[in-house]
Amino acid sequence: xxxxxxxxxxxxxxxxxxxxxxxxxxxxxxxxxxxxxxxxxxxxxxxxxxxxxxxxxxxxxxxxxxxxxxxxxxxxxxxxxxxxxxxxxxxxxxxxxxxxxxxxxxxxxxxxxxxxxxxxxxxxxxxxxxxxxxxxxxxxxxxxxxxxxxxxxxxxxxxxxxxxxxxxxxxxxxxxxxxxxxxxxxxxxxxxxxxxxxxxxxxxxxxxxxxxxxxxxxxxxxxxxxxxxxxxxxxxxxxxxxxxxxxxxxxxxxxxxxxxxxxxxxxxxxxxxxxxxxxxxxxxxxxxxxxxxxxxxxxxxxxxxxxxxxxxxxxxxxxxxxxxxxxxxxxxxxxxxxxxxxxxxxxxxxxxxxxxxxxxxxxxxxxxxxxxxxxxxxxxxxxxxxxxxxxxxxxxxxxxxxx
Numbered sequence: 457x458x459x460x461x462x463x464x465x466x467x468x469x470x471x472x473x474x475x476x477x478x479x480x481x482x483x484x485x486x487x488x489x490x491x492x493x494x495x496x497x498x499x500x501x502x503x504x505x506x507x508x509x510x511x512x513x514x515x516x517x518x519x520x521x522x523x524x525x526x527x528x529x530x531x532x533x534x535x536x537x538x539x540x541x542x543x544x545x546x547x548x549x550x551x552x553x554x555x556x557x558x559x560x561x562x563x564x565x566x567x568x569x570x571x572x573x574x575x576x577x578x579x580x581x582x583x584x585x586x587x588x589x590x591x592x593x594x595x596x597x598x599x600x601x602x603x604x605x606x607x608x609x610x611x612x613x614x615x616x617x618x619x620x621x622x623x624x625x626x627x628x629x630x631x632x633x634x635x636x637x638x639x640x641x642x643x644x645x646x647x648x649x650x651x652x653x654x655x656x657x658x659x660x661x662x663x664x665x666x667x668x669x670x671x672x673x674x675x676x677x678x679x680x681x682x683x684x685x686x687x688x689x690x691x692x693x694x695x696x697x698x699x700x701x702x703x704x705x706x707x708x709x710x711x712x713x714x715x716x717x718x719x720x721x722x723x724x725x726x727x728x729x730x731x732x733x734x735x736x737x738x739x740x741x742x743x744x745x746x747x748x749x750x751x752x753x754x755x756x757x758x759x760x761x762x763x764x765x766x767x768x769x770x771x772x773x774x775x776x777x778x779x780x781x782x783x784x785x786x787x788x789x790x791x792x793x794x795x796x797x798x799x800x801x802x803x804x805x806x807x808x809x810x811x812x813x814x815x816x817x818x819x820x821x822x823x824x825x826x827x828x829x830x831x832x833x834x835x836x837x838x839x840x841x842x843x844x845x846x847x848x849x850x851x852x853x854x855x856x857x858x859x
Contacts, residue, residue: 467534467535467538468568468571470535470538470539470542470564471530471531471533471538471567472564472566472567472568472570472571473542473560473561473563473564473567474530474533474538474541474542474567475526475527475530475567475570475571476563476564476566476567476570477545477555477560477563527571542560565578572743573758574724574726574758575728575743575744575757575758576741576742576743576744577741577742577743578739578740578741578742579732579739579740579741579742580738580739580740581738581740584732584740584742587643587644588609588642589608589609589640589641589642590641591606591608591640591641591778591782592608592609592782593605593606593607593608593609593613593614593617593618594606594608594637594781594787595617595621596786596787596788597625597628597631598635598787598788598791598840599844600630600631601630601631601632601633601843601847602631602632602633602635602840602843602844603625603628603631603633603634603635604634604635604637604787604836605618605621605622605634605635605636605637606637606639606640607637607638607640607642607653607703608640608642609640609642609645610640610642610645610646610649610650610653610700610702610703611645611646611649612649615649615652615653618653618656619656619685622656622685622686622687623685625687626687631689632689632690632847633689633690633691633692633843634687634689634690634691634692635691635692635693635694635836635839635840635843636691636692636693636694636706636710637694637836638693638694638695638699638703638704638706638707639694639695639696639698639699639703639720639774639835640698640700640703640778641698641700642700642702642703643698643700643701643726644700644701644726644730645700645701645702646702647665647667647678647701647702647705647729647748648678649702650664650665650678650701650702650705650706651664651665651678651679651680651681652681652683653702653706654680654705654706654709654710655680655681655682655683656683656685656686656687657686657687657691657710657714658680658709658713658714659680660679660680660681660682660683661679661680661681661682662679662680662713663677663678663679663751664678664679664680664705664709664751665678665705665708665709665748665749665750665751666678666748666749667729667746667747667748667749668746668747668749669745669746669747670745675749690716691710691714691716692716692717692719692839692842692843693706693707693710693711693716693717693718693719694718694719694720694835694836694839695707695718695719695720695721695723695761695763696720696721696723696769696771696774696835697721697722697723697724697771698771699720699723699724699761700726701726701727701728701748703723704723704724704725704726704727704756704760704761705727705748707723707761708727708750708756708761709750709751711761711764712750712751712752717764717765717842718761718763718764718765719763719764719765719767719835719838719839719842720763720765720766720767720769720835721763721766721767721768721769721835722760722761722762722763722766723756723760723761724758724760725756725757725758725759725760725761726757727747727748727755727756727757728744728745728746728747728748728757729744729745729746729747730742730743730744730745731743731745744757765838765842767834767835767838768834769833769834769835773831773832773833773834774833774835776831777790777831777832777833780830780831789830790830790831790832790833790836790837791833791836791837791840798810798811799811
């Protein structure tokens, strides 16, 4: 986690405030480009030259002439530079009456939240309650050798369902691989759930991860626990940008300890514990107070997990698949889509027309099973394709050895 000394905290707040004010002023300048009002700005070629440049007066719209990002330029200012910038803006800017004390404080808060990204955020009651995943726990058998489990909200009810399903899958000796889908958009869940799920995949009394809080030298340890239900076969993990804190912990531990293949998109790095504090009417400040540390002392907060097999996919398509599954559409329909019969050489030889039934139905205005174009789940499809291809190649090698 980050640590500030008092002086650094003051400078950070001032930089965030100035950055937000400058963004607002640049937006104002673009809107009022026809006013041709002279605006005084410091022009510098490098960030370290900001201490010694002289003011230059330009006409019309103001744009960033340096090639540096605004954040880089602001970070090049020390406390004296920041105070001078505030003094100039509050005394000489053409709309200086807009820069009152309340506006400056709001700019500071906006700038800090933008810099901290999801380390801190401002919520409403509606947005906080809407952060729970709308999708339930799901399990399915994809084929004789592949099983599938998707967590929804990562709660204790789902943990019980998980144990029941794992027990059923273990009884099927042909099942070699479990696809563990961690892409449900449940941003926050209890860390104890992560440790209990991982205990089904790891031997007992093994350190899985720990929680470290600023100012507390003794982290909270999360070891694996003995469990009657376990899975010792292969695991393939699916992740994406919506994978939450518990999903990221599970993926990170299994990727390192089980050498599990991770497929999908890079995650955000939400592995922190938040505190929610009401600070105004329907305004809640959520901020990180503790960070997850893996066994090797590494952190994935704001770094995320990089998949072994990156697979970009549209979130809208994934949500559409999840919704249709909720409406009782079988998972297999999205993986093994039946192609419409086409005229081919065998049909010509046999004197038949495999397309006849389709065209008769269309001419009579009847719907056919090929009319609906189902959405794609590219990440899950790739996982299944890889596993089935590997199994096919392995079976070929076994046949050769027998010959």
